[in-house]
Amino acid sequence: MKNVYKNEMKLEFLSKSCNENFARTTVAAFATQLDPTIEEIADIKTAISEAVTNSIIHGYENTEGTIYIYCKLTDDYIEIQIVDNGKGIENIEEAKKPLFSSKPMLERAGMGFTIMENFMDSMEIESSVGKGTKVTLKKVIKKDAPIKA
Amino acid sequence: MQVQYIKKNKMLIFKLTEEIDHHTSEKIRKRADYEIEIHIPKKVVFDLENVTFMDSSGIGMIIGRYKLVSLFGGTFVITNVNKIVKKTLEMSGILKIIQIEDNCCIGGNNIEECV
Numbered sequence: 708m709k710n711v712y713k714n715e716m717k718l719e720f721l722s723k724s725c726n727e728n729f730a731r732t733t734v735a736a737f738a739t740q741l742d743p744t745i746e747e748i749a750d751i752k753t754a755i756s757e758a759v760t761n762s763i764i765h766g767y768e769n770t771e772g773t774i775y776i777y778c779k780l781t782d783d784y785i786e787i788q789i790v791d792n793g794k795g796i797e798n799i800e801e802a803k804k805p806l807f808s809s810k811p812m813l814e815r816a817g818m819g820f821t822i823m824e825n826f827m828d829s830m831e832i833e834s835s836v837g838k839g840t841k842v843t844l845k846k847v848i849k850k851d852a853p854i855k856a
Numbered sequence: 857m858q859v860q861y862i863k864k865n866k867m868l869i870f871k872l873t874e875e876i877d878h879h880t881s882e883k884i885r886k887r888a889d890y891e892i893e894i895h896i897p898k899k900v901v902f903d904l905e906n907v908t909f910m911d912s913s914g915i916g917m918i919i920g921r922y923k924l925v926s927l928f929g930g931t932f933v934i935t936n937v938n939k940i941v942k943k944t945l946e947m948s949g950i951l952k953i954i955q956i957e958d959n960c961c962i963g964g965n966n967i968e969e970c971v
């Protein structure tokens with residue numbers, strides 16, 4: 708069977724806050740192959756930053772762990788999975804609610820999932836307590852109508 | 857980040873730069889709280905002109921500074937918000953409590969004239 712994906716990329720890095728910039732910048736650079744607008748790039752960067760920050764703060768609770776990012780491109784969308792082997796989410800529905808944060812004392816706004824959901828075209832969360840969390844994000848990069856010669 | 861304190865009107869201005877995420881928010885938070893606590897300003901301005909990226913960590917950090925300044929009886933505003941930063945601010949709903957005030961401190965030279 709033919710693979711629908713045109714290109715793929717994997718990243719693996721330690722859960723250090725200085726890697727947040729590295730992760731979002733790298734994914735954004737990979738996404739440029741789809742010729743996105745500046746706004747689309749900003750949306751992707753923000754969503755990746757949210758997911759990676761969550762793995763660092765909530766998944767690994769600032770201890771050392773590994774974060775994995777899997778990126779795939781088709782002709783018109785990018786799919787990104789952000790995976791950690793951290794503590795997992797007990798109640799995903801509650802976690803997704805705007806303003807919900809299990810760490811409000813750390814000045815968390817509780818807006819990460821809301822931003823991911825709104826800035827991307829789809830968001831899926833899989834998580835199991837004690838095992839880890841996988842967030843799958845997808846963004847369609849709108850192509851201009853092809854110009855016929 | 858550049859910090860400016862204008863004694864005359866007790867205004868403290870933070871000119872933030874580059875990307876505001878979880879990593880950089882920690883540093884901004886420490887510096888801002890230090891300056892706010894020593895000056896007890898009447899007004900604090902976060903100038904976002906040179907900010908190229910902001911996520912929810914930035915939102916949390918801004919809300920935290922707003923609360924601190926309010927605690928001391930001061931006002932807190934943000935200024936020079938570009939399109940990309942504005943999208944995150946709007947999504948987060950913080951514009952309901954934190955005001956964007958444009959032209960409150962354009963350029964270093966006019967700063968003295970601001971009220």
Ligand SMILES: Nc1ncnc2c1ncn2[C@@H]1O[C@H](COP(=O)(O)OP(=O)(O)OP(=O)(O)O)[C@@H](O)[C@H]1O
Pocket residue numbers: 757761762765766767791793794795796802803807808809810814815816817818819820821840912913916
């Ligand atoms: N990777 C993860 N591992 C474990 N728990 C998570 C993970 N990601 C999110 N959560 C849980 O879901 C909640 C909501 O996440 P969300 O990103 O929306 O808000 P936040 O991180 O608390 O605040 P903000 O993102 O605004 O700084 C978190 O408070 C946390 O309890």
Ligand SMILES: [Mg+2]
Pocket residue numbers: 757760761818819820912
């Ligand atoms: Mg978050």
